[in-house]
Amino acid sequence: MVGMSVLRSAAAFAARLSPLKSGNNAANLLSRAVPRADKVAVRWGHGKKMFVIKPTDFYDRRFLRLLQFYILLTGIPVAVIVTCVNVFVGEAELVETPEDYEPEYWEYYKHPITRWITRTFYDSPVKDYEKMMAAIQIEKEKADMRLTQLEVRRQMRSKGDGPWFQVETLNKELIDYSHKSNPDN
């Protein structure tokens, strides 16, 4: 064991003497103190920093790079499309409605993209109005039916001549019509 350390220190001394020889680099020696005079950062006061030690910014820069990529992936096509639409198909001009011409519901909007959206995805406002009116009509009929049902209930309970609120009487054949001996039979 002592012989190992002597050999190691001898190899370190040899490395110090001739650092550029191939067998003399630090990985071979497994020793602690091998000053490599050609690869150490030499600081001469305020010179240019050769080896700046800072915490990693790999993850931050990767995040920003990916953010940029995914935003521009759809952002650039959208910008190109909107620019082309504005340059080649401009905004609409306001004109008087010509006689006996019923404009389509999308022809009431100015910007061509708005017109396209209302034409492709939305129902016409007339249809929406009619749908709302239909819903109101259904609810009105339901409410009217409920009111009439309450009224009918009231009438049938009070008058008793309708099909509701009929109570089944007992069987008439069970009545004993024979003469009784005293009134309590």
Place this chain on the structure above:
Amino acid sequence: MPTDYDKGAYPEPPRQTPVVDKQTALPNPAVILSKLFYYSVDLPVTTFRDAVDSIRSKNRPVYFHQKFRRVPDLTECQRGDYLCYYEAEMQWRRDYKVDQEIVKVVQERMRACHQREGSSYQQNCSNEIQQFTEVTHNFQSRYGDLGAYASGRKCLMKQKERMIAAQAQTA
């Protein structure tokens, strides 16, 4: 180019270009700067605009004002006729929007007049100011404190209160 604004409602102020009376041979720096601005900014922008307009004018869409038919008011609806209520309510909402835009237009005219006249606006724009105060008083009395959930019924009730107050005042 889109149609120009209404020149009657927004009159241009009288031109105050001074008469050029050059007494020196030195160049006028204002002229130099204006020519510089013209060639560097005005001309490119105008040519770009003309180019884009010439491309656009080939397939230019048009749009129209939507005209709505008048339907019976809330006062002319039978009791319990919910369809009539709905139509009256929609008509009231459209009228509310139109009235808001009217107030905005009148306000815009008054502000333009103020800008034109400068410090003597109270004298010179008395027409616009009077129109604006009248329109805003009417708007306030009709739609004033109805709030965000305003409806035709609430407006009608407000009108009823106004009429009662007017009657109480005259009586």
